[in-house]
Amino acid sequence: MNLLIRNGRLIDPAHHRDEVTDLLIENGKISRIGKSLKPDGPKSETQIIDGTNQWVLPGFVDLHVHLREPGFEYKETIKTGTEAAAAGGFTSICCMPNTNPVNDNQSVTWMIREKARQEGRVHVYPIGAITKGSKGEELSEIGELVEAGCVAITDDGKPVMNSAVMRRAMEYALAFDLPVIDHCEDEHLMEDGVMNEGFVSMELGLKGIPAAAEEVMVARNLILAEMTGCRLHLAHISTAGSVRLIREAKGRGVRVTAETCPHYFSLTEEAVRGYNTDAKMNPPLRTLQDRDAVRQGLKDGTLDVIATDHAPHAEEEKNREFDRAPFGIVGLETALPLTLMLVAEGVLSVEEAVAKLTILPARVMRLNKGHLGIGADADLCLVDPEATWTVDPRRFRSKSKNTPFTGWKMKGLVAMTIVDGRGVYSTEEIQAI
Helix, strand or coil: CEEEEEEEEEEEHHHCEEEEEEEEEECCEEEEEECCCCCCCCHHHEEEEECCCCEEEECEEEEEECCCCCCCCCCCCHHHHHHHHHHCCEEEEEECCCCCCCCCCHHHHHHHHHHHHHHCCCEEEECECCEHHHCCCCECCHHHHHHHCCCCEECCCCCCCCHHHHHHHHHHHHCCCCCEEECCCCHHHHCCCCEECCHHHHHHCCCEECHHHHHHHHHHHHHHHHHHCCCEEECCCCCHHHHHHHHHHHHHCCCEEEEECHHHHHCCHHHHCCCCHHHCCCCCCCCHHHHHHHHHHHHHCCCCEECCCECCCCHHHHCCCCCCCCCCECCCCCHHHHHHHHHHCCCCCHHHHHHHHCHHHHHHCCCCCCCCCCCCECCEEEEEEEEEEECCHHHCCCCCCCCCCCCCEEEEEEEEEEECCEEEEEHHHHHHC
16 A cells, blocks of 8 residues: 655755645655655555644654563563654664673574564664673674675663773774763762652752763763774763763764753753652753753754663552662653654754654664655654644553653643654554554
């Protein structure tokens, strides 16, 4: 079945296109874009979708997702995680290696890819571990991980504390022009911290994590990247100091890209009050000044990408003392409206916001995704920019419900998600159910 989307506002930052037009999908590819299109074959072979008053966007690309499978299927599975991605408008996601077993070898990578092929709703790109078991000691067989289909390497969830090991990883990755992603955190400065170090942590009597814990490792990684020439990508940036360091490094020509997440430009440490474990994440929510610096970093291009760091946990894990609850929140199904808040507040234009969810993350991983060029895979989503809704985690497609945005009034709703020319999510189907 072919698809013809009529009269939608097509926004494609990769091709600087923003116009009301038609888009024809044939055989899973984008075949034509233009006014008043008609299908080449019989009408019965083409489904017509009315895109009036909707945005037609490239499918979103998320560089930072925890699918939890294998090993932690009680939190999330490849099936439920990709269903959540589709509900959020994401058509391509990169999954982190901190599974059980860790994705540090070909067999785990192959298992993830095969499971995604069988049960996934969207494209899944595995990321391999930098070190065996993500223990930070011995490098994984990086060449074999690349051969198996990994698009980057990281020990996300943990930093690579040993600078010599990190240097060797960067030098090895350079041979494959492979991005090295680091969870920037000095474990010694973090110690047993559970939230941002500052006035709020002192009031609540909780052990704090200073901003320097992130910034020290950002600085180290930038220095090593400059020395080795590798492609460095910095995950979930949360502090003003990190933004400043990245901006300066880019000015020197260091090959670095960086991401932040919706929670870091939407929330501050104040969300932890009441010992709200759904506001516990790593890195932690920071100060208002940090939040504003992150927004400025998105605005001026220092922070290239918006990623979710989708980190599902079971309810019983989060429903305990703050000190004992795990770090992380789910984010796939709320990323779009939170990003659109930046548009409403004048931080980003519509085109800039869409780019940070589509073509820019695709370029970081060298994926031919995130754009609506002729002949491209028909991965896209339709968005109703005026639709309003209230966050109710009970309606999430994710297996876990740990979000700090419960009850928030959102504007902007994914109406349909299409992958390889097939509809994989539709609000009409949800309402029919």
